[in-house]
Amino acid sequence: MSDTDPFEQFKETFFTECREYLDEIEQELSALTPESADDESLNSIFRGVHSIKGGAGTFGFDQLIAFTHQFESVLDALRSHELDLTDDIVDVLLASSDIQVALVDAAEEGSEVDPAQVDDVVAKLSALLSGDAPAATAETPAEEDAPAEQAEAAVPDEAAEEPSVDDEEEEVDGFVVVTADAEDLGDAAGDASGSGFRIGFRPNPDMFRRANEPLLILRELEGLGEVSATADTSRVPTLEELDPEGAYLAWVIDLESDADREAVDEVFEFVADDCILEIDVLGGDTPADAETEANTAPAESADAPASAIDDPEPDEFGFVPVKATADAEDDAEQGPAEAIAPEAVASAEAEDTAASEPTPIEAVSPEPAQPATAPKEPQKPAAKPAAKAGSADKKGAMSIRVDLGKVDRLVNMVGELVISQAMLAQQVTGVSKDAAAGIAEGLDDLGLTVRDIQESVMSIRAQPVQSVFARMSRIVRDTARDVGKKINMETVGEDTEVDKTIIEHLTDPLTHMIRNAIDHGVESPEDRVAAGKDATGTITLSAGHRGGRVVIEVIDDGAGINRERVLGKAIEKGLVQPEDNLTDEEIDNLVFAPGFSTAEAVSNLSGRGVGMDVVRRNIQDLGGRVSISSEPGQGSRITMTLPLTLAVMDGMIVRVGSETFIVPLTNMIESIKPEADEIHPLVNGVSVLAKRGVYTPLVAVHELFAIPEAAIDPVEGLIVMVENESGDQAGLVVDEIIGQQQVVLKSLETNYEAVGGVSAATILGDGRVALILDVAGLCDIARTHGGEVARELARRNSEILEEAV
Amino acid sequence: MEATPETIEQAPAAQPAVVDNRSEDLAGDLREFITFTIGDLEYGVDIIDVHEIKGWTAPTRVPNAPPYMTGVSNLRGEIVPNYDLRMKFGMGTTEPNRTHVVVLVKVQGRTVGVLVDSVSDILSVPETDINPAPEGTDFAAAAWLDGLVNANGRMVSLLNLDALFGDEDVPSEMTE
Numbered sequence: 001m002s003d004t005d006p007f008e009q010f011k012e013t014f015f016t017e018c019r020e021y022l023d024e025i026e027q028e029l030s031a032l033t034p035e036s037a038d039d040e041s042l043n044s045i046f047r048g049v050h051s052i053k054g055g056a057g058t059f060g061f062d063q064l065i066a067f068t069h070q071f072e073s074v075l076d077a078l079r080s081h082e083l084d085l086t087d088d089i090v091d092v093l094l095a096s097s098d099i100q101v102a103l104v105d106a107a108e109e110g111s112e113v114d115p116a117q118v119d120d121v122v123a124k125l126s127a128l129l130s131g132d133a134p135a136a137t138a139e140t141p142a143e144e145d146a147p148a149e150q151a152e153a154a155v156p157d158e159a160a161e162e163p164s165v166d167d168e169e170e171e172v173d174g175f176v177v178v179t180a181d182a183e184d185l186g187d188a189a190g191d192a193s194g195s196g197f198r199i200g201f202r203p204n205p206d207m208f209r210r211a212n213e214p215l216l217i218l219r220e221l222e223g224l225g226e227v228s229a230t231a232d233t234s235r236v237p238t239l240e241e242l243d244p245e246g247a248y249l250a251w252v253i254d255l256e257s258d259a260d261r262e263a264v265d266e267v268f269e270f271v272a273d274d275c276i277l278e279i280d281v282l283g284g285d286t287p288a289d290a291e292t293e294a295n296t297a298p299a300e301s302a303d304a305p306a307s308a309i310d311d312p313e314p315d316e317f318g319f320v321p322v323k324a325t326a327d328a329e330d331d332a333e334q335g336p337a338e339a340i341a342p343e344a345v346a347s348a349e350a351e352d353t354a355a356s357e358p359t360p361i362e363a364v365s366p367e368p369a370q371p372a373t374a375p376k377e378p379q380k381p382a383a384k385p386a387a388k389a390g391s392a393d394k395k396g397a398m399s400i401r402v403d404l405g406k407v408d409r410l411v412n413m414v415g416e417l418v419i420s421q422a423m424l425a426q427q428v429t430g431v432s433k434d435a436a437a438g439i440a441e442g443l444d445d446l447g448l449t450v451r452d453i454q455e456s457v458m459s460i461r462a463q464p465v466q467s468v469f470a471r472m473s474r475i476v477r478d479t480a481r482d483v484g485k486k487i488n489m490e491t492v493g494e495d496t497e498v499d500k501t502i503i504e505h506l507t508d509p510l511t512h513m514i515r516n517a518i519d520h521g522v523e524s525p526e527d528r529v530a531a532g533k534d535a536t537g538t539i540t541l542s543a544g545h546r547g548g549r550v551v552i553e554v555i556d557d558g559a560g561i562n563r564e565r566v567l568g569k570a571i572e573k574g575l576v577q578p579e580d581n582l583t584d585e586e587i588d589n590l591v592f593a594p595g596f597s598t599a600e601a602v603s604n605l606s607g608r609g610v611g612m613d614v615v616r617r618n619i620q621d622l623g624g625r626v627s628i629s630s631e632p633g634q635g636s637r638i639t640m641t642l643p644l645t646l647a648v649m650d651g652m653i654v655r656v657g658s659e660t661f662i663v664p665l666t667n668m669i670e671s672i673k674p675e676a677d678e679i680h681p682l683v684n685g686v687s688v689l690a691k692r693g694v695y696t697p698l699v700a701v702h703e704l705f706a707i708p709e710a711a712i713d714p715v716e717g718l719i720v721m722v723e724n725e726s727g728d729q730a731g732l733v734v735d736e737i738i739g740q741q742q743v744v745l746k747s748l749e750t751n752y753e754a755v756g757g758v759s760a761a762t763i764l765g766d767g768r769v770a771l772i773l774d775v776a777g778l779c780d781i782a783r784t785h786g787g788e789v790a791r792e793l794a795r796r797n798s799e800i801l802e803e804a805v
Numbered sequence: 806m807e808a809t810p811e812t813i814e815q816a817p818a819a820q821p822a823v824v825d826n827r828s829e830d831l832a833g834d835l836r837e838f839i840t841f842t843i844g845d846l847e848y849g850v851d852i853i854d855v856h857e858i859k860g861w862t863a864p865t866r867v868p869n870a871p872p873y874m875t876g877v878s879n880l881r882g883e884i885v886p887n888y889d890l891r892m893k894f895g896m897g898t899t900e901p902n903r904t905h906v907v908v909l910v911k912v913q914g915r916t917v918g919v920l921v922d923s924v925s926d927i928l929s930v931p932e933t934d935i936n937p938a939p940e941g942t943d944f945a946a947a948a949w950l951d952g953l954v955n956a957n958g959r960m961v962s963l964l965n966l967d968a969l970f971g972d973e974d975v976p977s978e979m980t981e
Contacts, residue, residue, distance in 0.1 A: 416882040659866060705868035748867075751915040752877060752886040755867055761877060761884045769865040769877050769884055 014055040021048035027470035034085045042079040061107040196257040200278035202250035225257025415744040422765035462497035479518045492542035499645040509618040521558035554638045560630040592616040653738040657707040667775035669721040698731045724779040838928045841921040849961045861905040887918040912970045
């Protein structure tokens with residue numbers, strides 16, 4: 001197996017897909033409560049687990065297969081309502097999901113998960129199953145993919161006829177492989193045993209030569225629903241006659257899906273000319289019958305809810321699709337029959353029936369009859385548009401998988417384009433007016449287009465914050481349980497899109513903030529009731545765009561920050577002086593000060609060993625800012641402001657002598673034109689700025705960087721006040737501020753090396769390189785100076801004392 | 806320099822012949838070098854390592870870099886350091902203008918710009934004609950050279966880019 005082994009590539013794809021399934025499962029599970037549980041979310045979890053199992057089967061990850069099988073069985077029992085969802089079961093499901101993640105990780109690394117851990121959860125899963133209807137422990141492979149199983153669960157009567165898939169069966173990675181004779185093929189196609197579609201698919205021998213691949217088709221079908229395929233191997237010649245590039249197999253495929261006929265046609269779109277294809281919509285009746293039945297069914301069954309069940313055609317039930325969707329509406333929650341209602345049940349139709357018929361149960365009973373669309377004539381105008389509408393938002397979103405590296409290259413190139421455009425625009429200003437007018441106009445247009453392109457490209461990297469928010473609901477759940485509080489999480493604006501890298505780095509700080517909010521922010525249920533609040537606390541996570549940045553807030557309705565205690569602790573730790581007159585806002589934000597929070601819970605917002613200063617550092621690493629505000633008794637609000645992307649940064653362009661630097665806007669506090677009496681020179685040419693009673697050490701950039709012809713006296717220039725992550729402040733002495741600009745970050749280390757006091761470089765409108773100042777580094781220097789300042793002051797004081805003596 | 810056109814023309818013709826006919830025991834693969842001048846001296850770098858050749862533009866000074874690192878410039882969005890080879894060799898300072906040339910070379914996966922007076926030639930030399938650089942303590946720069954070539958009477962010093970610009974000996978600490 002070389003590294004170009006296609007099998008390895010498939011594996012890679014499998015793991016990528018696994019991650020997506022795992023995320024989806026986690027999201028759905030996190031939101032799952034016995035009250036909110038609907039069939040669609042259970043189905044979606046089931047589908048995810050099932051797909052992982054299928055893939056695991058292909059690659060022979062035994063531990064994963066065994067586990068997902070058990071997991072799947074429980075989910076299956078849940079979605080067929082043999083098992084009722086309880087909080088305990090949700091816990092087991094969450095634990096199972098964790099194990100599943102661990103197993104996938106292990107499979108990817110080629111290792112194994114501690115079997116004891118797995119067995120523990122498997123035991124819990126088995127316990128769930130054994131405690132309930134034995135049918136739920138559907139262990140035989142045949143039932144696995146047999147929709148009849150659900151039908152059985154749903155309709156306890158005669159309908160539960162095992163779908164007799166011919167001959168010997170063996171289960172291979174989610175497909176049921178059956179060897180069947182060619183003659184059976186036609187019969188099998190007619191012998192409908194599933195729901196959705198029965199597809200007879202016989203590729204022409206030259207299909208491979210036309211660059212088509214039946215496997216991909218089968219895979220694609222799997223995307224529509226559950227597939228069980230029966231292979232017809234009768235055409236396979238003996239080895240001597242076998243053309244390695246010939247296609248000899250044919251399949252009868254049962255697709256259990258709520259997709260409409262068009263979606264299925266689409267799968268075969270490119271091979272339609274290269275094969276013999278027969279797609280039957282499963283309904284089991286002759287076209288004529290189906291027509292009449294479909295027309296009369298609603299009325300009929302409305303009169304007698306049981307009529308569908310009494311229907312003499314047992315096949316009818318074999319076809320009942322398993323995937324209920326939201327379209328089945330609230331009715332869907334009542335009886336088993338609706339739970340398995342096909343999406344094809346137009347919500348409109350359901351409503352119609354409900355409206356025209358007096359009893360609510362009837363609204364659901366037409367559904368079994370609904371899939372009776374003619375096998376050969378699937379065009380049923382009434383059912384189709386609704387089916388489409390139902391599935392469109394579910395799986396309809398078109399997307400492609402693109403290597404992140406490619407996107408990043410594109411982002412870079414567009415960055416160059418922006419710079420080139422700016423350069424041209426700048427040069428045009430030097431051209432004579434007449435000639436320039438036309439060019440300038442064209443350049444303006446170009447500029448607009450370029451910016452549009454840039455935005456579009458950036459949006460490719462962007463993802464909705466939903467993925468992180470969904471993870472948080474799990475954190476809320478777990479933490480609330482740990483501390484014995486009742487918390488309800490609400491999210492606002494989870495569709496807000498942010499750069500992928502930022503999303504990836506949001507989880508830790510958000511987790512931390514939420515834990516803090518639950519642990520220390522929200523009061524115990526008793527205290528809440530005593531305070532006249534709802535016993536259940538609310539944590540709101542909100543996201544939104546504001547002024548080209550993303551604002552994410554964590555809001556709790558707890559007790560707010562206990563300012564007295566925070567201030568007391570801060571004074572005790574020497575972070576502030578007792579005589580400092582701090583505003584409420586300043587006190588609140590002390591919780592972010594390094595060294596404030598420690599392992600011991602001191603304030604409403606600290607604890608858990610890691611301080612909020614870490615949160616702040618994480619956010620600042622992302623080029624963002626974080627602040628907190630709180631209202632005693634009403635709760636706290638932590639606000640994070642983040643850039644949309646890490647590739648671009650807001651910067652202030654400053655000039656020092658003949659050189660240009662960028663100061664990151666996130667670090668900048670203000671700029672000051674100092675008065676002569678505010679500058680106090682100290683030792684070694686170091687000065688401090690005295691402003692509003694605060695001494696701030698000055699950093700002479702020209703001196704540090706040995707730049708000639710710069711303003712040596714700060715009074716002649718400007719002081720840019722900056723602050724680093726830990727709150728240290730310094731005043732950078734510069735000649736002037738040129739303006740504010742978004743800059744594209746470029747690494748100096750790619751071709752050179754790290755430079756002290758410089759974090760990165762960028763390219764300005766004129767094509768020249770400008771260096772971006774590393775404020776933290778400069779503050780370090782200033783802090784050293786600050787030490788000198790303190791020593792110098794102490795020395796002078798002692799001199800004065802000596803003189804006095 | 807009269808020999809220049811000849812050398813260039815010979816290169817393509819000679820190459821296949823060399824590859825096809827020379828027996829292995831002669832160990833004479835043909836190598837090609839771009840040569841450039843600093844003052845009266847001529848230097849060469851392997852053509853494989855040369856990324857491109859650009860006219861000089863003023864780079865952006867980088868604080869606390871060694872004097873021969875004259876700054877960084879923008880190569881289509883990449884930040885590339887520029888080195889004044891004359892200064893690196895201790896032969897004074899180049900006062901660059903628009904006639905000066907920056908040879909962009911690849912060194913250990915990085916791109917660096919080498920400021921020279923002008924590019925003169927492409928030289929095709931059989932491996933066997935490359936003489937080793939002189940060794941000895943009195944010739945400290947020997948480590949920077951890969952060898953010497955006599956090209957029609959001119960001596961061309963072949964540069965060892967790895968030694969020159971590879972593991973940088975630039976002090977990166979702030980002088981403050």
